[in-house]
Amino acid sequence: MPQLTNGILIAIEGIDGSGKSTLAYNLSTTLQEQNYDTLLTKEPGACDLGKEIREIIQIQNIAITPRAEYLLFAADRAQHFAEIIIPALTQKKLIISDRMADSSIAYQGYGNGLDFNMIHMINQWTMHSIVPHITIFVRVPVSIALDRAKNRGPLSAYEKREAFLQNVAAGFEDMYKNRTDVIIIDGTQPEKTIVSQTSTIITQWIHKKLH
Ligand code: TYD
Numbered sequence: 001m002p003q004l005t006n007g008i009l010i011a012i013e014g015i016d017g018s019g020k021s022t023l024a025y026n027l028s029t030t031l032q033e034q035n036y037d038t039l040l041t042k043e044p045g046a047c048d049l050g051k052e053i054r055e056i057i058q059i060q061n062i063a064i065t066p067r068a069e070y071l072l073f074a075a076d077r078a079q080h081f082a083e084i085i086i087p088a089l090t091q092k093k094l095i096i097s098d099r100m101a102d103s104s105i106a107y108q109g110y111g112n113g114l115d116f117n118m119i120h121m122i123n124q125w126t127m128h129s130i131v132p133h134i135t136i137f138v139r140v141p142v143s144i145a146l147d148r149a150k151n152r153g154p155l156s157a158y159e160k161r162e163a164f165l166q167n168v169a170a171g172f173e174d175m176y177k178n179r180t181d182v183i184i185i186d187g188t189q190p191e192k193t194i195v196s197q198t199s200t201i202i203t204q205w206i207h208k209k210l211h
Contacts, residue, residue: 037094050080
């Protein structure tokens with residue numbers, strides 16, 4: 001097994017329907033096959049509290065203001081870090097998270113217009129100032145993402161709002177335009193290509209870090 005000297009945290013980001021969950025799954029399987037001690041996780045909803053929060057956010061039968069909604073995502077994040085991420089880093093695992101803090105910047109900041117500094121500050125606090133080593137951004141045009149999401153059954157409240165998703169997508173682009181820790185992947189490519197591209201980049205990054 002490739003022995004990591006430290007845990008590695010990888011976040012996968014993208015809009016709804018970008019294929020990031022499929023990539024997260026395929027990537028964790030591929031890296032596991034290469035004998036990495038891999039953990040696949042997600043935000044929101046990896047831990048029990050998060051599952052309850054996810055229900056509250058998605059059922060949409062109670063009023064939630066944008067600030068309250070953000071704080072629910074933040075509560076999920078705080079629990080996720082305490083219960084899953086920090087212990088897994090201590091165990092030197094290779095962690096792949098389907099969404100993380102940048103989703104709040106994109107959805108609640110760029111999408112809902114909440115204050116960026118406040119989101120950033122609370123995110124940092126919930127994450128004990130830990131930041132992902134690598135972020136993979138799966139880039140797809142909103143029109144393609146919406147088409148894919150439609151094929152998956154009833155549209156969630158977010159997916160119905162194309163204009164909102166356009167702002168979120170533009171937000172990801174803006175956030176990532178000068179970041180050296182972000183790998184941008186063309187999400188319109190075949191699934192196999194995407195996973196092999198991404199796993200190669202990650203394993204190369206790990207080898208560079210180890211040697
Ligand atoms: P996700 O679980 O990725 O979607 P899916 O139901 O397709 O698996 O995310 C659920 C929704 O939550 C998604 O529309 C993005 C949104 N979200 C935020 O708005 N802010 C956040 O901080 C996170 C983590 C997710």
